[in-house]
Amino acid sequence: xxxxxxxxxxxxxxxxxxxxxxxxxxxxxxxxxxxxxxxxxxxxxxxxxxxxxxxxxxxxxxxxxxxxxxxxxxxxxxxxxxxxxxxxxxxxxxxxxxxxxxxxxxxxxxxxxxxxxxxxxxxxxxxxxxxxxxxxxxxxxxxxxxxxxxxxxxxxxxxxxxxxxxxxxxxxxxxxxxxxxxxxxxxxxxxxxxxxxxxxxxxxxxxxxxxxxxxxxxxxxxxxxxxxxxxxxxxxxxxxxxxxxxxxxxxxxxxxxxxxxxxxxxxxxxxxxxxxxxxxxxxxxxxxxxxxxxxxxxxxxxxxxxxxxxxxxxxxxxxxxxxxxxxxxxxxxxxxxxxxxxxxxxxxxxxxxxxxxxxxxxxxxxxxxxxxxxxxxxxxxxxxxxxxxxxxxxxxxxxxxxxxxxxxxxxxxxxxxxxxxxxxxxxxxxxxxxxxxxxxxxxxxxxxxxxxxxxxxxxxxxxxxxxxxxxxxxxxxxxxxxxxxxxxxxxxxxxxxxxxxxxxxxxxxxxxxxxxxxxxxxxxxxxxxxxxxx
Numbered sequence: 001x002x003x004x005x006x007x008x009x010x011x012x013x014x015x016x017x018x019x020x021x022x023x024x025x026x027x028x029x030x031x032x033x034x035x036x037x038x039x040x041x042x043x044x045x046x047x048x049x050x051x052x053x054x055x056x057x058x059x060x061x062x063x064x065x066x067x068x069x070x071x072x073x074x075x076x077x078x079x080x081x082x083x084x085x086x087x088x089x090x091x092x093x094x095x096x097x098x099x100x101x102x103x104x105x106x107x108x109x110x111x112x113x114x115x116x117x118x119x120x121x122x123x124x125x126x127x128x129x130x131x132x133x134x135x136x137x138x139x140x141x142x143x144x145x146x147x148x149x150x151x152x153x154x155x156x157x158x159x160x161x162x163x164x165x166x167x168x169x170x171x172x173x174x175x176x177x178x179x180x181x182x183x184x185x186x187x188x189x190x191x192x193x194x195x196x197x198x199x200x201x202x203x204x205x206x207x208x209x210x211x212x213x214x215x216x217x218x219x220x221x222x223x224x225x226x227x228x229x230x231x232x233x234x235x236x237x238x239x240x241x242x243x244x245x246x247x248x249x250x251x252x253x254x255x256x257x258x259x260x261x262x263x264x265x266x267x268x269x270x271x272x273x274x275x276x277x278x279x280x281x282x283x284x285x286x287x288x289x290x291x292x293x294x295x296x297x298x299x300x301x302x303x304x305x306x307x308x309x310x311x312x313x314x315x316x317x318x319x320x321x322x323x324x325x326x327x328x329x330x331x332x333x334x335x336x337x338x339x340x341x342x343x344x345x346x347x348x349x350x351x352x353x354x355x356x357x358x359x360x361x362x363x364x365x366x367x368x369x370x371x372x373x374x375x376x377x378x379x380x381x382x383x384x385x386x387x388x389x390x391x392x393x394x395x396x397x398x399x400x401x402x403x404x405x406x407x408x409x410x411x412x413x414x415x416x417x418x419x420x421x422x423x424x425x426x427x428x429x430x431x432x433x434x435x436x437x438x439x440x441x442x443x444x445x446x447x448x449x450x451x452x453x454x455x456x457x458x459x460x461x462x463x464x465x466x467x468x469x470x471x472x473x474x475x476x477x478x479x480x481x482x483x484x485x486x487x488x489x490x491x492x493x494x495x496x497x498x499x500x501x502x503x504x505x506x507x508x509x510x511x512x513x514x515x516x517x518x519x520x521x522x523x524x525x526x527x528x529x530x531x532x533x534x
Contacts, residue, residue: 036049036363036366038138038365038366038369042077042078043077043078043079043080044078044079044080044366044369044370045078045079045080045363045366046079047079048079048080048081049079049080049081049363049366050080050081050082050083051080051081051082051083051107051108051361051363051367052082052083052085052106052107052108053082053083053084053085053106053107053108053109053110054085054087054095054096054099054106054108054109054110054112055084055085055086055087055110055111055112056086056087056088056089056092056110056111056112056113056429057086057087057088057089057111057427058089058426058427058428058429059088059089059297059298059299059427060298060321060416060420060426060427061420061424061426061427062420062421062424063086064084064086065082065084065086065424066082066083066084067421068420068421068422068423068424069386069387069390069391069421069422069423070382070383070386070422070423070424071084071424073382073387074373074382078370078373080363080366080370084110085106087112089113089427089429092112092113093113096109096112096113096114096118100118100122100127105127105358105359105360106358106360107357107358107360107361107362107363107367108355108356108357108358108361108367109128109353109355109356109358110354110355110431111354111355111429111430111431112353112354112355112356112429113351113353113354113429114128114165114352114353114354114356115352115353116158116352116353116466116468117474117477117478118353119158119164119165119352119353119356120158120159120160120164120474122164123158123160123162123164124160126359127358127359128164128165128356128357128358128359129164129357129358129359129361129364130162130163130164131162131163131164131165131166131357131368132162132163134357134364134365134368135163135368135372137365138365138368138369138372139368139369139371139372139375140372140376141372141373141375141376141379142166142371142372142375145169145375145433149169149172149348151172151348151349151465152167152169152349154465154534155167155347155349155352155465155466156349156352158468159468159469159470159471164353164356165352165353165354165355165356166354166355166356166371166375166431167349167350167351167352167353167354167355167431168349168350168351168354168428168429168430168431168432168434169348169349169350169432169433169434170346170348170350170434171348171433171434171435171436172348173436174434174435174436174439174443175452175455175456175459176436176443176444176448176449176451176452177434177436177439177443178345178346178348178463179342179344179345179346179443179448179451179452179455180316180344180346180428180443181234181314181315181316181344182314182329182330182344182448182451182452182455183235183238183312183313183314183329183330183333183344184312184313184314184315184317184318184327184328184329184330184447184451185197185198185204185207185311185312185327185328185330186211186216186310186311186312186326186327187326187327187328188216188326189211189216189311189326190207192214192216193207193210193211193214193216195207195210197328197330198330198333199333199334200242200333200334200335201239201242201279201333201334201335201336202336203333204312204330204333205279205282205283205288207226207311207312208226208227208283208288208311208312209226209286209288211224211226211311211312212224212226212286212287212288216311217308217309223309224309224310224311225290225304225309225310225311226283226287226288226289226311226312227283227288227289227290227293227310227311227312227313228289228290228292228293228296228301228304228305228310228312228313229290229293229301229313229314229315230296230297230298230301230314231293231294231296232280232289232293232294232492232493232496233489233492234314234344235280235314236276236280236492237250237253237343237344238314238333238343238344239276239279239280239333240267240273240276240343241332241333241335241339241340241341241342241343241458241460242276242332242333242334242335242336242339242340242341243272243273243275243276243335243336243337243339244259244272244335244337244339244341245267245270245272245273245276245343246267246341246343246460247259247341247343247460247462248460248462248463248464249343249345249346249347249460249462249463249464250343250344250345250346250347250463251346251347251463251464251465251466252464252467254266254267254268254485254488255267255521255524264521264524264525264528266512266517266520266521268488268512269509269512269517274502274505275336277492277495277496277502278495278502280496281495281496281497281498281502284496284497284498285498290304294493294497301313301315302315302321302322302414305318305321305322305324306322306323306324306414308324313327316441316442316443316448317442317443317445317447317448318447319414319415319442319445319447320414320415320416320441320442320445321414321416321442322414323412323413323414325447327447328447328450328451329447329448329450329451329452329454329455330451330454331451331454331455331457331458332455332458332459340458341458341460342455342458342459342460343460344455345459345460345463346463347463347464347465347466348463348465349465349466350428351429351431352466354429354430354431354432355371355431371431374431374432374433375432375433377438380432380433380435380438380439381400381438383423383425383430383432384423384425384432384434384438384439384440384441385400385402385423385438385440386419386422386423387422390403390422391403391406391419391422391423392440399437400438400440401440402415402440405418406418406419415442416442425441426441464531465531467524467527467528467530467531468527468530468531468534469523469527470526473523473526473527476516476519476520476523477520477523480515480516480519480520481516481520481523483515484512484515484516484517484520487511487512487515488512491508
């Protein structure tokens with residue numbers, strides 16, 4: 001009996017050891033099955049460790065990330081080797097959902113655009129780990145930002161009171177970064193046409209008509225494209241302020257505040273919204289919009305700009321992405337009733353879920369230290385500027401400046417193209433804190449700063465952050481609310497391209513009622529009250 005007990009006990013111990021070894025996920029670099037001790041300074045860990053990150057990728061960035069200068073240098077500095085599993089942004093949502101729900105969790109989600117709903121849901125289920133204690137102990141740079149900017153903590157804390165992510169956060173004083181993508185017009189063509197810089201929507205339309213009717217690039221063809229952009233959404237974001245809409249920024253594209261009653265209103269059902277769509281439809285009908293505007297991708301748009309075909313466009317900066325410096329950014333355009341509001345204003349907390357750590361990660365302390373570095377001055381310089389002497393130098397004032405081969409490439413490459421082997425912030429969505437003092441991307445270029453100053457007098461004064469919803473309300477917003485918003489986006493395109501006539505507007509409004517817009521607004525009003533009084 002004793003011998004049988006001993007055999008059973010031995011078998012149980014052996015099974016336990018085997019299970020533990022299977023679940024330990026020994027690090028391939030070291031064979032170590034214990035958590036790596038985090039040490040002060042650099043490197044972060046004494047012996048090399050390896051991690052795997054699900055990573056969103058812009059078409060502007062090079063690949064693989066492991067070969068990019070910033071990550072090669074940081075791996076040597078930290079003793080942490082990251083395998084970035086790159087996922088294009090255009091399929092990110094679907095792939096992210098599959099990864100979160102799959103059996104092979106990555107160690108982290110980097111530049112992954114996790115939504116607040118995903119952070120709350122997968123955090124509650126234990127798939128994403130809470131970071132509050134780790135931030136307290138291992139993230140001094142980020143902790144300081146949380147203390148300095150209450151809006152940051154407010155936007156990151158989930159309904160359960162915990163933080164599950166590091167964000168992409170813009171300095172609220174860095175206006176051109178909040179704008180991101182101004183509306184640009186060709187100053188040389190304005191001069192050739194004898195036209196002043198457009199100040200109203202009708203003057204803008206007149207400029208586009210003039211571009212259509214002239215051979216301004218001098219190639220003997222009528223191949224000029226008056227306006228182009230990636231879809232019409234960015235044009236709507238720029239123009240809606242001319243009809244007095246969108247007065248709380250881009251974080252809430254369907255709801256703002258009535259300036260007369262101070263009550264919330266659903267903007268997509270207002271007469272002004274209809275008139276704005278009619279204006280854009282008129283541009284389309286008169287051949288002033290790119291024929292490919294509903295399908296064109298970023299790279300194709302930049303190629304057209306580089307050829308000198310575009311009269312106007314919405315991009316970060318034509319000099320950076322197209323190598324064209326003849327464009328100027330416009331301020332707010334005045335609409336038909338005197339409204340003049342610059343509404344292309346991002347929330348400073350632009351991506352709450354830019355980086356998250358999963359329960360599969362055996363080195364959460366080291367991972368948080370790894371991430372926190374980029375929220376400090378030294379790490380930000382590496383991430384945004386690269387390596388001193390290789391990609392940048394300090395000027396006489398001690399400011400960091402890219403070397404001439406980047407800003408004025410001898411091979412005719414744009415600045416973004418030249419930077420591809422060195423950095424991976426191109427295209428955005430990265431976790432980090434963006435300040436003008438060390439960010440030398442397109443938003444820091446002279447043209448972008450000038451455009452921001454034009455926008456400043458009419459810029460949205462109060463930019464709402466994200467609202468929090470109760471569990472039941474969140475379910476409504478993810479189902480009924482999402483269907484409602486998708487229907488509106490679809491109808492925007494159909495009204496603009498003419499496949500649905502404006503005679504069907506009343507039918508559109510009736511469908512909004514049927515789909516639950518009243519309940520949508522009721523939930524929004526309750527969330528707004530929590531937002532204001534939180």
